[in-house]
Amino acid sequence: xxxxxxxxxxxxxxxxxxxxxxxxxxxxxxxxxxxxxxxxxxxxxxxxxxxxxxxxxxxxxxxxxxxxxxxxxxxxxxxxxxxxxxxxxxxxxxxxxxxxxxxxxxxxxxxx
Amino acid sequence: xxxxxxxxxxxxxxxxxxxxxxxxxxxxxxxxxxxxxxxxxxxxxxxxxxxxxxxxxxxxxxxxxxxxxxxxxxxxxxxxxxxxxxxxxxxxxxxxxxxxxxxxxxxxxxxxxxx
Numbered sequence: 001x002x003x004x005x006x007x008x009x010x011x012x013x014x015x016x017x018x019x020x021x022x023x024x025x026x027x028x029x030x031x032x033x034x035x036x037x038x039x040x041x042x043x044x045x046x047x048x049x050x051x052x053x054x055x056x057x058x059x060x061x062x063x064x065x066x067x068x069x070x071x072x073x074x075x076x077x078x079x080x081x082x083x084x085x086x087x088x089x090x091x092x093x094x095x096x097x098x099x100x101x102x103x104x105x106x107x108x109x110x111x112x
Numbered sequence: 113x114x115x116x117x118x119x120x121x122x123x124x125x126x127x128x129x130x131x132x133x134x135x136x137x138x139x140x141x142x143x144x145x146x147x148x149x150x151x152x153x154x155x156x157x158x159x160x161x162x163x164x165x166x167x168x169x170x171x172x173x174x175x176x177x178x179x180x181x182x183x184x185x186x187x188x189x190x191x192x193x194x195x196x197x198x199x200x201x202x203x204x205x206x207x208x209x210x211x212x213x214x215x216x217x218x219x220x221x222x223x224x225x226x227x
Contacts, residue, residue: 004155031213040121042202042217043156090155094213099144099163099206101215103156 002026004104006091012110013081021076021107023091030096032074033058034066036087037106043090049074081111114139114205118218125193126226133188133221135203144206145186146215147177151199159201162186173197198225 007022023032030051035043045058047066055066063085065077074093078085088108092101115138125131137143144163148156160171167179177188186203203218 033215040219042116042219043215044217045214092156099208099213100146100158100161101213102158103148105155 004091004093004102006089006104006107008107009105010108012112013078014112015082017081018077018079019081021089021091021109023074023076023104024072025093025102026072027093027095027102028071029093029102030071031094032068033092033094033101034064034074034076035090035092036060037090038087046076083111085109086111114143114207114214114216116203116205116216116218118203118221120221121219122222122224124224124226127195128192131188131190131193131197131223133201133203133223135186135188135218136184137186137203137205138184139205139207144208145177145179146204146206147171147175147186147188148202148204149199150202156202159188193225195225195227198223
């Protein structure tokens with residue numbers, strides 16, 4: 001099992017450009033999450049999903065959209081990137097009835 | 113609202129010395145508590161967790177943590193640090209009464225290990 005994978009690992013964007021980050025998990029988990037990590041702030045939840053076809057806002061959703069068309073995939077989109085979105089993005093998943101989130105390796109995004 | 117505080121942003125210890133990383137939480141009910149470790153350039157790996165039972169929990173890599181309800185603390189300890197323990201450590205509190213299992217993270221503590 002690969003666990004949780006994220007694509008790409010690194011990306012540099014110019015202000016106003018768009019992109020999509022892909023998260024995939026092979027553990028048949030119901031719950032999936034997108035976080036951003038900024039120095040001194042820990043991890044903050046952007047959006048989450050409790051199952052295929054469902055998504056909801058977390059703590060810091062502005063400027064991001066998500067989709068979960070397939071159970072194993074959770075996409076994070078930036079429609080018009082801003083320098084404030086420079087961050088490391090982590091995806092996580094959790095099985096129904098369990099309490100542990102499993103994290104992907106992260107995507108480092110720089111917006112110039 | 114739940115919150116987590118890790119008072120120490122950066123800790124430096126010598127290899128072989130003991131280690132204690134502090135974590136204080138705020139939560140109304142009995143919390144689910146976690147410690148994660150993040151090595152440079154890597155994702156987060158679960159070290160250990162607590163939600164009931166024995167208040168001293170053992171984790172991977174020789175780490176342990178003690179839940180103290182009276183102090184709202186869940187400090188992480190290791191008796192003898194190895195150079196490979198250099199990483200950033202995150203404490204988190206989980207709320208599983210909600211529909212999605214919210215995790216709130218502390219700010220993180222960076223551990224540097226001197227040879």
